[in-house]
Amino acid sequence: MHYIDSxxxxxxxxxxxxxxNAAIREERNRQLKEEYLENLSHDMVYPISLSFDEHNRxxxxxxxxxxxxxxxxxxxxxxxxxxxLPKAIYHIDGTVELETEEMINAKRLYPEGREYTETVGxxxxxxxxxxxxxxxxxNNECAMCELDDVSVLVAAHIxxxxxxxxxxxxxxxxxxxxxxxxxxxxxxCVRFNGEIFxxxxxxxxxxxxxxxxxxxxxxxxxxxxxxxxxxxxxxxxRN
Ligand SMILES: [Zn+2]
Numbered sequence: 001m002h003y004i005d006s007x008x009x010x011x012x013x014x015x016x017x018x019x020x021n022a023a024i025r026e027e028r029n030r031q032l033k034e035e036y037l038e039n040l041s042h043d044m045v046y047p048i049s050l051s052f053d054e055h056n057r058x059x060x061x062x063x064x065x066x067x068x069x070x071x072x073x074x075x076x077x078x079x080x081x082x083x084x085l086p087k088a089i090y091h092i093d094g095t096v097e098l099e100t101e102e103m104i105n106a107k108r109l110y111p112e113g114r115e116y117t118e119t120v121g122x123x124x125x126x127x128x129x130x131x132x133x134x135x136x137x138x139n140n141e142c143a144m145c146e147l148d149d150v151s152v153l154v155a156a157h158i159x160x161x162x163x164x165x166x167x168x169x170x171x172x173x174x175x176x177x178x179x180x181x182x183x184x185x186x187x188x189c190v191r192f193n194g195e196i197f198x199x200x201x202x203x204x205x206x207x208x209x210x211x212x213x214x215x216x217x218x219x220x221x222x223x224x225x226x227x228x229x230x231x232x233x234x235x236x237x238r239n
Pocket of ligand 1: 142143144145146147175176177178179
C-alpha cells in the first residue's frame with residue numbers, strides 16, 4: 001500500500017500541437033507528425049509517461065501516451081515549456097485529479113526529470129474516456145440529485161476500478177461529488193434495479209431510485225450493482 005499521491009504532466013490536443021510546432025520551429029530532434037496530431041480527440045488528455053532530462057541546453061524529451069493500447073511517441077521540448085504543462089495528480093484511492101486552466105496560469109516550478117511509469121499514463125487515459133462516456137450517458141446530471149454542473153460531476157465506477165478492468169458505461173454511474181462520496185463510503189447504496197437505500201440515517205435524499213441514462217443500452221449492469229451492494233454492506237457492518 002502506498003501512502004503518497006504521485007504527480008505527472010499531461011497534454012491536451014491544443015498543447016500538444018503548440019509544443020510540436022515549437023519543436024519544428026526550434027529544430028529539435030524528436031517531433032511528431034502533424035497529421036497524426038490533427039486527428040486526435042479534443043475530449044482526451046495525453047499523459048507523459050516518461051521524461052528524460054539528461055539532454056543538453058535545457059531540453060527535455062518526453063514520451064506521450066496516445067491511446068489505451070499504449071501507443072506512444074517522443075517529443076523534445078524546452079524545460080520551460082515542460083514546466084508549464086498541466087499536472088495530473090494520481091491519488092492513492094485510484095482517482096486522478098487534472099489541473100485546470102486557471103491553475104496552469106498560476107504555474108509554479110517543480111523538480112524536473114521525474115520518471116513516470118507507463119501504467120500510470122494508461123490509467124489516466126482510461127479515467128478520462130470513462131468519464132466522458134458516463135457523463136454523456138446521464139446527460140451530464142447526477143443520478144441522485146438535480147446537479148448538472150459538469151465541474152462537480154464524477155463518473156463513479158460501480159465495481160471499483162482497482163478491482164476490475166470494466167470501463168464500460170454499464171459499470172458507471174454519473175454522480176455529483178457529494179453523492180459519489182456517500183456511494184463510495186457505502187452510506188448510500190443502490191440495488192440491482194436502481195433502488196436507493198441508505199445505510200446512514202443522517203442522509204436525506206429526494207429520490208428512491210437513481211435516474212437512469214437516456215439510452216437503455218447505457219443502463220448500469222444489475223450484476224455489477226449487486227456485486228457492489230454486497231461489498232458495501234459488508235464494509236458498512238465492519239465499521
Ligand atoms: Zn448528486
